[in-house]
Amino acid sequence: MSEDLLEIAKRRLYPNYKPTAFVPVRGEGCVLFDAKGQRWLDLCAGVAVSAVGHAHPKLVAAIEEQAGRVMHVSNYFYNEPNIRLADELCKRTGYSRAFFCNSGTEANEALLKLARRHYYAKGEKNRLRVIAFDNAFHGRTLGALSMTGTPKYREGYGDLGPVTHVPYGDLDAVGKNLNADVAAIIVEPVQGEGGVLPAPRGFLADLRALATQNGSLLLIDEVQTGIGRVGKFLGHEGETKADAIALAKGLGGGFPIGAMLTTEELAGALPPGTHGSTFGGNALACAAALAVLKILDEENLVEGARLKGEALGRMLDATAKELPNVCEGARGAGLLRGLVLKKGFIAREILPKIFDAGVLLTAAGENVLRFSPPLVVTEAELADGVKLVRGVLSELKTA
Ligand SMILES: Cc1ncc(COP(=O)(O)O)c(C=O)c1O
Incomplete structure (x- = not known):
């Protein structure tokens, strides 16, 4: 340099x-x-x-091709790569709905807002708490940061909202903290930033059962583990199903894009006006992500x-x-x-x-x-x- x-x-x-x-x-x-x-x-x-x-020549070509046509139209209108990417991701994962944003942090922010608004709409206005894990990393905006489990990252930012952190892998600790005010449990299949620590066998399925029992949502942060990184398309694939998941990182192959995928049951949790993004899901980012998915298959x-x-x-x-x-x-x-x-x-x-x-x-x-x-x-x-x-x-x- x-x-x-x-x-x-x-x-x-x-x-x-x-x-x-x-x-x-x-x-x-x-x-x-x-x-x-x-x-x-x-x-x-x-x-x-x-x-x-x-x-990668095919990713470069896809970005060039889309940039030469239309990059951005905003969410006031549809764009074709956005629709095709939503369809493609849902088909691959078994989830039903896709919301697009620009980063992993934003995808987790969307998960948090989704969980809280879901219960708000059902009249359970005090169900706001999230159970997250020590050393978890979910991002740096204040909402995502509230779920991030490293105290030094949260230090100095004041009260970030009701989140309880418990040791990763400790099912009893989760159980002890599950009350009627818990909207969701959020978990990474492998803690990436926390030290490349895989969840104990069966942990995700056990969390699913606990969340369901308590009437809470299970949110899975696949930002680092998703898009094939851990040798399957999603880190929790074949183990359990969440209510909603976060994707980013590998999805655009370097082009910034994040996504939240949800079940059909949660499609009404964030109606128009409750959440959004100017850039999220723009044509260029989605064209890049579609090309990445195609390359994953072809190779x-x-x-x-x-x-x-x-x-x-x-x-x-x-x-x-x-x-x-x-x-x-x-x-x-x-x-x-x-x-x-x-x-x-x-x-x-x-x-x-x-x-x-x-x-x-x-x-x-x-x-x-x-x-x-x-x-x-x-x-x-x-x-x-x-x-x-x-x-x-x-x-x-x-x-
Ligand atoms: C599991 C996980 N969630 C969220 C994030 C935040 O993603 P971003 O940096 O794209 O906002 C990261 C980043 O390392 C991550 O590993």
């Missing part, structure tokens, strides 16, 4: 992030290049976003994520075994995997060394190196990346 550009960035960008001094100017599949042509293996995919890799990427994910899991297990002084173990599902470091190692502090070795990763929680590569990654690329990371870890002084 040139000194000039870095100087402008430091002076002009709002300093709420701490980015690495790296400006990728071009990408191809799982590789990103800087202006000098130096290459990095991207095993983070912009935090589990670039599902079909960088510059068999969801099944691929399962198989390559298993291979990655084995590589990370082997790494953990080889470096027992640095690594605690490995966990995750599909192509969302974490290498858990021993207490005393801070994942974020190791990322610059991994970057210098030519690999892009992110941290999840305090001590987990997160692997969330594009779903088009090859097993050879995974092996290269893990080898480079292992090299970095083997040089670390033990804590």
Whole structure:
């Protein structure tokens, strides 16, 4: 990155992030290049976003084609990609209705508003509380943040509304907090930001049963786990069914789009005027998402994520075994995997060394190196990346 550009960035960008001094100017599949042509293996995919890799020709063509016709008309009118995407997502998931927005946070904000308005309309005006989980991540707007389970993210923002956080996986704690004021339980099938922690077996189905018993909704946040990331189209597929779910990240393959999918029973919860978005579901974003879904099918990427994910899991297990002084173990599902470091190692502090070795990763929680590569990654690329990371870890002084 040139000194000039870095100087402008430091002076002009709002300093709420701490980015690495790296400006990728071009990408191809799982590789990103800087202006000098130096290459990095991207095993983070912009935090589990670039599902079909960088510059996939079919995604690029779909965006170009739609941009050349019509990008945006607002929700005062229909647009064809929006209708087709709603239909496509509902057919793939078994949900019945789609609301589109622009991010994961917004999708979760919609879930929260949906739950509260649903009971408001039924005359249960005090059913406002949500049960969420410690270390959950649902986003940063005040509503979504109220459900996010990391206290430091909520600190300083005042009273964010009635949300009770309980330990992830602790069914008894959920049961103890389920009262007549609980509108919904919200859960991630794998806690992504919280440390790539999969839900215990049967947990989602048990939550479904508890929610139903209590007359509450079950909301599933599939922002990080959805769109094939964990080796099936949705993380909760085959385990249970929610009342509504949130999608984003991989859905647009890098083009910003989020979605809430609901059952037909909830179609009346947010009537016209109760929720909306200027950009949400615009023609360009929906055309991008439709192209992503088509590419997933054509390249068999969801099944691929399962198989390559298993291979990655084995590589990370082997790494953990080889470096027992640095690594605690490995966990995750599909192509969302974490290498858990021993207490005393801070994942974020190791990322610059991994970057210098030519690999892009992110941290999840305090001590987990997160692997969330594009779903088009090859097993050879995974092996290269893990080898480079292992090299970095083997040089670390033990804590
Ligand atoms: C599970 C989950 N929900 C919500 C969000 C927030 O999504 P966004 O950053 O697109 O607003 C994230 C982002 O990491 C996430 O992992």
